[in-house]
Amino acid sequence: MAVNGILAFFSEENFHKLQSIMYVKHAEKGDYLFWEGDVADKLYYVIKGGVRITKLSETGKSFIISLHQAGDLFGQIDPFQNSVQSYSAEVTADCEIGVIQRKDLEVLLWQHGDLAIEFMKWMGLMHRMTETKFRDLMMYGKPGALCSLLIRLSNSYGVPNGEHTLINYKINHTEMADMIGATRESVNRMLSDMKKEDALEIQNGQIVIKDLTYLRDVCHCENCPKEICRM
Structure with missing residues (x-):
């Protein structure tokens, strides 16, 4: 997210809690972090680089849904239940990514109610962002x-x-x-x-x-x- 990234949603203290459960992954331009249909059990924090989220239509056309840069947190994850990815994530510039596994996030949310509330707000705004993009396309x-x-x-x-x-x-x-x-x-x-x-x-x-x-x-x-x- 431009300027503040996820710090617009999470307090500095809670952001550090999220950082404590991240492991670092490196990816090169052209790599995919995940594909549509993969198990959705991770969140991704862009430390540096760029990622674009794409969706494949039934006719095989690829749509670009969103772009992510340093400071962004993204990923389709449903705490406490299983789900699959609705989109694919393509690396557009060599990346350093902080990966958060769902099982580690669940423990953290159980332990820290204030973090759970901020996480719910973040998820809500991400859904709102997607809805407004579809509104723009249709209206x-x-x-x-x-x-x-x-x-x-x-x-x-x-x-x-x-x-x-x-x-x-x-x-x-x-x-x-x-x-x-x-x-x-x-x-x-x-x-x-x-x-x-x-x-x-x-x-x-x-x-x-x-x-x-x-x-x-x-x-x-x-x-x-x-x-x-x-x-």
């Missing part, structure tokens, strides 16, 4: 979904660029298409339209947001907290 068409995606990228990777915001993450049109269920050609066309409206520009292959209000109007932004409106 306001592809232009709305693309504008919402740009806002989320800005919240996750944005850095000041004069009066504007540079998305400090190189993403191509094909990847953006995979995030909103569109074709690369339609993403090209929509971005060209936004450039004509002076809402954004491209600098050295990176997107600069010039008019955030324009993007918010197109996607009917509900001003969700940045903890939710992110990749």
Whole structure:
């Protein structure tokens, strides 16, 4: 998560408790931490590197659900019951990952009620984040979904660029298409339209947001907290 990562959800003391049960795993770009259908018995904390979460459709098309960077905690895990992964996790940059096993987490949650409450809040917000992404895809068409995606990228990777915001993450049109269920050609066309409206520009292959209000109007932004409106 941009800036604060999971410290936006967990106190420093409880974060250290989570760290105490992590073991470190290294993974190279192109590796998979888990596949859709694997047993969901671990959480993953990104110490450094990057990971993207993907979902395969029945037709074989891969959709990018979310992007994770240093400071993020992710993984589908249901304490005290068995489940399987609904998504796959692909490493996009060489990673150092802190892995938390479900059985160790369960003991920790039993022992520390305050940690259990914070963990429940974190799970709730993760579900809310997923719901808002599906809302973006279904409610306001592809232009709305693309504008919402740009806002989320800005919240996750944005850095000041004069009066504007540079998305400090190189993403191509094909990847953006995979995030909103569109074709690369339609993403090209929509971005060209936004450039004509002076809402954004491209600098050295990176997107600069010039008019955030324009993007918010197109996607009917509900001003969700940045903890939710992110990749």
